[in-house]
Amino acid sequence: MRRPAFASLAVVAVLAGTACVSTAPASRTSAAGASETRPPHVPTDELHWLRASAEYRAITIQTFRAALAAAEKLSAGKAAGSWGVSVDADETIIDNSGYEVELQRKGLVHTDPAWVEWVRRRGRPAVPGAAAFLSGVQKLGGRVAVVTNTAQSLCADVAANLDSVALPHDILVCRPDDAGDRKESRWESIANGTARPDLGRVEILVWVGDNIQDFPGQSQSLRDEPEAAFEDFGVRFFALPNPIYGTWEKSLPR
Numbered sequence: 001m002r003r004p005a006f007a008s009l010a011v012v013a014v015l016a017g018t019a020c021v022s023t024a025p026a027s028r029t030s031a032a033g034a035s036e037t038r039p040p041h042v043p044t045d046e047l048h049w050l051r052a053s054a055e056y057r058a059i060t061i062q063t064f065r066a067a068l069a070a071a072e073k074l075s076a077g078k079a080a081g082s083w084g085v086s087v088d089a090d091e092t093i094i095d096n097s098g099y100e101v102e103l104q105r106k107g108l109v110h111t112d113p114a115w116v117e118w119v120r121r122r123g124r125p126a127v128p129g130a131a132a133f134l135s136g137v138q139k140l141g142g143r144v145a146v147v148t149n150t151a152q153s154l155c156a157d158v159a160a161n162l163d164s165v166a167l168p169h170d171i172l173v174c175r176p177d178d179a180g181d182r183k184e185s186r187w188e189s190i191a192n193g194t195a196r197p198d199l200g201r202v203e204i205l206v207w208v209g210d211n212i213q214d215f216p217g218q219s220q221s222l223r224d225e226p227e228a229a230f231e232d233f234g235v236r237f238f239a240l241p242n243p244i245y246g247t248w249e250k251s252l253p254r
């Protein structure tokens with residue numbers, strides 16, 4: 001199991017369970033095998049929108065600005081270092097659209113080996129607005145916790161990548177190789193201080209993510225609930241768009 005590239009970073013494995021060999025984000029649809037291909041074509045409309053539109057950048061920047069304002073409001077009166085925010089990694093603060101472009105132009109589909117090769121390049125850019133948000137939280141006295149479903153075996157690569165694109169963070173919690181994609185136990189490890197014992201307990205006040213499961217207790221079934229069930233969104237939950245992949249893919253038949 002690889003470790004982060006620098007000693008001050010705590011990378012924890014807090015879940016135990018049955019064996020799971022996938023190294024890709026657990027929410028990602030895995031292809032049946034590396035030999036599966038599709039006809040080469042230009043990037044799909046949703047991928048082109050994400051990479052080419054001013055609107056996507058506006059949405060991510062405005063979302064992070066709103067999240068920072070919420071963090072400032074909710075942390076009022078709290079001691080520096082006692083509170084923090086949780087951010088997902090992929091398609092929240094790290095942009096993997098280049099991976100999708102490479103696959104689509106080659107007529108290939110996502111596979112675990114292709115994903116591992118991509119992550120190990122450590123060259124993924126930041127999502128617009130993310131760096132300002134993370135540094136802003138730290139200036140307010142908050143901790144930044146990156147809670148990702150990237151496998152523990154790739155956590156050092158994630159840490160190095162975050163550093164290389166100036167995405168500051170205090171805690172990085174990857175997905176143990178034998179665990180599922182729910183993040184509740186990992187958030188608990190941050191709250192009870194086991195994620196990074198030298199920092200102690202950290203009360204998470206704000207969550208940012210591109211998947212509904214980046215928010216405590218949430219799932220795709222929220223879609224069928226009345227608007228009142230979304231009351232935390234825009235207050236302490238801040239969602240970013242990901243039209244490329246996610247747990248939404250399996251939530252309804254096309």
Ligand SMILES: [Mg+2]
Pocket residue numbers: 088089090091092209210211
């Ligand atoms: Mg994500």
